[in-house]
Amino acid sequence: MTDMSWIVLTSTVAAALAIALGVMLPALAMGRAISQALESLARQPESERSIMRTLFIGLAMIESLAIYCLVIVLIILFRNPLLEYLLK
Amino acid sequence: MTDMSWIVLTSTVAAALAIALGVMLPALAMGRAISQALESLARQPESERSIMRTLFIGLAMIESLAIYCLVIVLIILFRNPLLEYLLK
Amino acid sequence: MTDMSWIVLTSTVAAALAIALGVMLPALAMGRAISQALESLARQPESERSIMRTLFIGLAMIESLAIYCLVIVLIILFRNPLLEYLLK
Amino acid sequence: MTDMSWIVLTSTVAAALAIALGVMLPALAMGRAISQALESLARQPESERSIMRTLFIGLAMIESLAIYCLVIVLIILFRNPLLEYLLK
Amino acid sequence: MTDMSWIVLTSTVAAALAIALGVMLPALAMGRAISQALESLARQPESERSIMRTLFIGLAMIESLAIYCLVIVLIILFRNPLLEYLLK
Amino acid sequence: MTDMSWIVLTSTVAAALAIALGVMLPALAMGRAISQALESLARQPESERSIMRTLFIGLAMIESLAIYCLVIVLIILFRNPLLEYLLK
Amino acid sequence: MTDMSWIVLTSTVAAALAIALGVMLPALAMGRAISQALESLARQPESERSIMRTLFIGLAMIESLAIYCLVIVLIILFRNPLLEYLLK
Amino acid sequence: MTDMSWIVLTSTVAAALAIALGVMLPALAMGRAISQALESLARQPESERSIMRTLFIGLAMIESLAIYCLVIVLIILFRNPLLEYLLK
Amino acid sequence: MTDMSWIVLTSTVAAALAIALGVMLPALAMGRAISQALESLARQPESERSIMRTLFIGLAMIESLAIYCLVIVLIILFRNPLLEYLLK
Amino acid sequence: MTDMSWIVLTSTVAAALAIALGVMLPALAMGRAISQALESLARQPESERSIMRTLFIGLAMIESLAIYCLVIVLIILFRNPLLEYLLK
Amino acid sequence: MTDMSWIVLTSTVAAALAIALGVMLPALAMGRAISQALESLARQPESERSIMRTLFIGLAMIESLAIYCLVIVLIILFRNPLLEYLLK
Amino acid sequence: MTDMSWIVLTSTVAAALAIALGVMLPALAMGRAISQALESLARQPESERSIMRTLFIGLAMIESLAIYCLVIVLIILFRNPLLEYLLK
Amino acid sequence: MTDMSWIVLTSTVAAALAIALGVMLPALAMGRAISQALESLARQPESERSIMRTLFIGLAMIESLAIYCLVIVLIILFRNPLLEYLLK
Amino acid sequence: MTDMSWIVLTSTVAAALAIALGVMLPALAMGRAISQALESLARQPESERSIMRTLFIGLAMIESLAIYCLVIVLIILFRNPLLEYLLK
DSSP, X not given: OOHHHHHXXXXXHHHHHHHHHHTHHHHHHHHHHHXXXXXXXXXXXXXXXXXXXXXXXXXXXXXXXXXXXXXXXXXXXXXXXXXXHHHO | OOHHHHHHHHHHHHHHHHHHHHXXXXXXXXXXHXXXXXXHHHHOGGXXXXXXXXXXXXXXXXXXXXXXXXXXXXXXXXXXXXHHHHHO | OOHHHHHHHHHHHHHHHHHHHXXXXXXXXXXXXXXXXXXXXXXXXXXHHHHHHHHHHHHXXXXXXXXXXXXXXXXXXXXXXXXXXXXX | OOHHXXXXXXXXXXXXXXXXXXXXXXXXXXXXXXXXXXHHHHHOGGGHHHHHHHHHXXXXXXXXXXHHHHXXXXXXXXXXXXXXXXXX | OOHHHHHHHHHHHHHHHHHHHHTHHHHHHHHHHHHHHHHHHXXXXXXXXXXXXXXXXXXXXXXXXXXXXXXHHHHHHHOOGGGHHHHO | OOHHHXXXXXXXXXXXXXXXXXXXXXXXXXXXXXXXXXXXXHHOGGGHHHHHHHHHHHHHHHHHHHHHHHHHHHXXXXXXXXXXXXXX | OOHHHHHHHHHHXXXXXXXXXXXXXXXXXXXXXXXXXXHHHHHOGGGHHHHXXXXXXXXXXXXXXXXHHHHHHHHHXXXXXXXXXXXX | OOHHHHHHHHHHHHHHHHHHHHTHHHHXXXXXXXXXXXXXXXXXXXXXXXXXXXXXXXXXXXXXXXXXXXXXXXXXHHOOTTHHHHHO | OOHHXXXXXXXXXXXXXXXXXXXXXXXXXXXXXXXXXXXXXXXXXXXXXXXXXXXHHHXXXXXXXXXXXXXXXXXXXXXXXXXXXXXO | OOHHHHHHHHHHHHHHHHHHHHTHHHHHHHHHHHHXXXXXXXXXXXXXXXXXXXXXXXXXXXXXXXXXXXXXHHHHHHOOTTHHHHHO | OOHHHHHHHHHHHHHHHHHHHHTHHHHHHHHHHHHHHHHHHXXXXXXXXXXXXXXXXXXXXXXXXXXXXXXXXXXXXXXXXXXXXXXX | OOHHHHHHHHHHHHHXXXXXXXXXXXXXXXXXXXXXXXXXXXXXXXGHHHHXXXXXXXXXXXXXXXXXXXXXXXXXXXXXXTHHHXXX | XXXXXXXXXXXXXXXXXXXXXXXXXXXXXXXXXXHHHXXXXXHOGGGHHHHHXXXXXXXXXXXXXXXXXXHHHHHHHHOOTTHHHHHX | OOHHHHHHHHHHHHHHHHXXXXXXXXXXXXXXXXXXXXXXXXXXXXXXXXXXXXXXXXXHHHHHHHHHHHHHHHHHHHOOGGGHHHHO
């Protein structure tokens, strides 16, 4: 195989595995936060507003971690800066 | 094997494994959120509306993580941008 | 072995493993949701309607994740788009 | 070994492992749902009807996941669509 | 080794491992269901009839999953449909 | 090594590992059921009869799963049907 | 190495590992049953008779699983039926 | 393959895996902190201010750990100082 | 290496690992039974006699499992019946 | 590949994995400390001052561990003292 | 390497690993028994005599399991009976 | 590769992994100690002095373990005594 | 490499790993025993004498297990009896 | 590579891994003991003296286990007795 073929091949595999692994625990963390929010809502319905605000900020923070992973995967798939060393 | 055959082969395997791994923990997280929603409903039936709204937002957030994974898998299967380096 | 034989072989193995792994945690998540629904029914029999509705929506969401996995597996088995690069 | 022999061999192994892995967690999930149903029955004997209905729907949903796995295994053993590429 | 010898060898190993793995979690699930049934019996002796009925249906459902696994193993040992491609 | 030697060797190893793995979780499940039966006996001594009946049925169901495994192992050791393809 | 040497070697290793693995979880299950029996004795000293009877039946059932494993190991060490194919 | 190709290939794979692994446990830790904040809000609505301040400081500390990982990954992808030894 | 050397080597390794693995879980099970016995003694000092009798029978049963493992290891080290096939 | 290329390659991979592994458990530990601080705040709002001081000291101690890891990774990437043996 | 060198080498490694693995779980079991004894002492100081007697018998039983492992390791290091086959 | 290159390479990798593994559990242990200190502060605000003193001694002890690891890593990176055998 | 070099190399590695593995669980067991002793002291300060005596005997028993491991490691490092077969 | 180079290389790696593994569980055990001491202090402030004495003895015992590991690592790095066989 040519060098380029090897790099295409392994980059594809790495991207697939990285996104699969990278959404795992953020999903679990979201599930935990949401389930706790639901429990808090059932216990203190009158403080729904502050619960919802905290939940949304929290989900955004966790989502940001998954986004880091997605961004790196997209960089690898669409515009890998390391390939410039080879294409020169 | 030709280069292209190797890439087809490993991309297929990676896509299959990535989707299998990538739906695992989102499913678990959903199960957790739903089961907590059911418990909250049984404890506070009168706040059903806010529980359902929180649950749906939460499920959508978790689903989005699984969708990230599905999108990357579909990109790899149907239109892998890295293949352009080889087809040129 | 010819290239095509290798691809058939690994695609078959990957499809089998992917469906086996991909139904694992959705099944667990369903079991969790159902068992919680049963507990809620025993604690609040009068809110059966809203419990059942929430449970069905939840099971459908989890099922959708397993369906993603099944769809990818069926695409690989019956009509793998990557094979077009080779058959051309 | 001939190409066909390799494919027969690996398909057999993959089918055996896939069905073994694929029934694992659905079984666990069923055990969880059933044990919760039994506990609910002991706590609320008078709502037996709605408990049984929920349990049966739940078991059917979980069973469906194991059936997905069984179907893929049977497709691989009896009529693998990928083999047509080779038999042509 | 001849092709047929390799296939006999790996099929035997796969069958042994598949049945060993495939009875693992159904056994655990049964143990869970039975132990819960015993606890429910101790707590509500008068609803023994409905507990036993639910337990038997549940055990049959779990047993069915182990049977799927056993059937696939027996098919592989006694009458593997894939072998027809080779014996022709 | 001759073909037959390889098959004897791997069949022996597979049989030993399969029975070792196959009795693991049934043993655990039995331990769970028995320990729960003992707890129920201590809590409800007067319903000993129905507890013992449920326990025995349960142990028989779990034992059946271990027997499946033992039967497959004995078939492999004493009369492997796949060997007929080679002895012909 | 001769064929026979390989088989002696692997059979010895397989026997040693199988017995080591095969006594693991039965031991754990026994420990669980015994510890529960001790707790039940402390809670209900007057029903010692039925507790002891249940415990002994349970330990015998679990022991039977370990015996299956021991029997297979002894068959492999002392009189492996598969060796007849080679000694003929 | 040339030396540079190997380095590009492995750097890409390492970057993908490192970001996937590196966001895992920070995500879990955030989920834990957020879910506890939600519980505290439900129990002590009047101290919302100090709870939110502590939560934000905590999330920032955890996020900093994920950022360390992201920074190293970006250094590897965009400007790896070790490459200067080779490009000289 | 001669055949005999290989067999001596692997038998030694297998014996060492088998005894190490084989005492693991029996030790854990004993620890569990003893700790429960101590708790029962503290709760019901007057039924010390029946607690001690049950504990000793239980420890003997668990010890028997470790003895199975020790016996197989000693057979392998001192008088392996399979070696007769080679020494003849 | 030249010696230098191999060292660049493995150093890069090791740095990426080390930072990914090294932030994992500090993140988890921080999550634990923060979530406990939030619970303590909800239970004892009046001792906020001493809780915050303890939390900050604790987070600094845990952060120091992650910093050790980051420092070693940066040493490896930017100025590895072992390379002097080769560049001389 | 000569045969004897290989055997010395692997025996040494196996002995080191076996003793390391073999003291693991007995240590854990002892820790469990001792910690329970301490709790029982705190709850029932007046039955110290019977608690200490039970604890000592239990520790001796667990220690015996670790001794089995130590004995096999010493046999392998100092006087391996299998070596006689080679020294003859 | 020259001998020195191999040693530089593996020392670098080992140092990176060792520091990553070596800070893992000390971090977890610190998290546990700190979270317990926070809980104790909330329960007994008046004994803050003795809690803080115990916490600091404990954190110092745990930190010392991580320092052992860091020292060995720095010795390997900056002044490995074993290298003198080679440089002589 | 000469035979002796191989043996020195593997013995060193085995000794390092064995001591690392062998102190793991004794340390955990000690931590458990000590933490329970501290809890008992807080609950029953007046029985400090018997608690301390039991704790010291227990720690000595657990320490003995770690000492077994240390002794075997020192035998391997300083005076391995198996080396006499080679030095003769 | 020369023999000495191989030994230097593997000794360095083994030392790094051994110290990393060897401080793991002692750290966890310390964390457990300290957190329990903090809880006991909060529950029984007046018995601070005996709690601190027990904690210090316990930490010293656990530290001794980590020291065993450190000593073996330092012996391997600075003065490995096995090297005398080679330097002679």
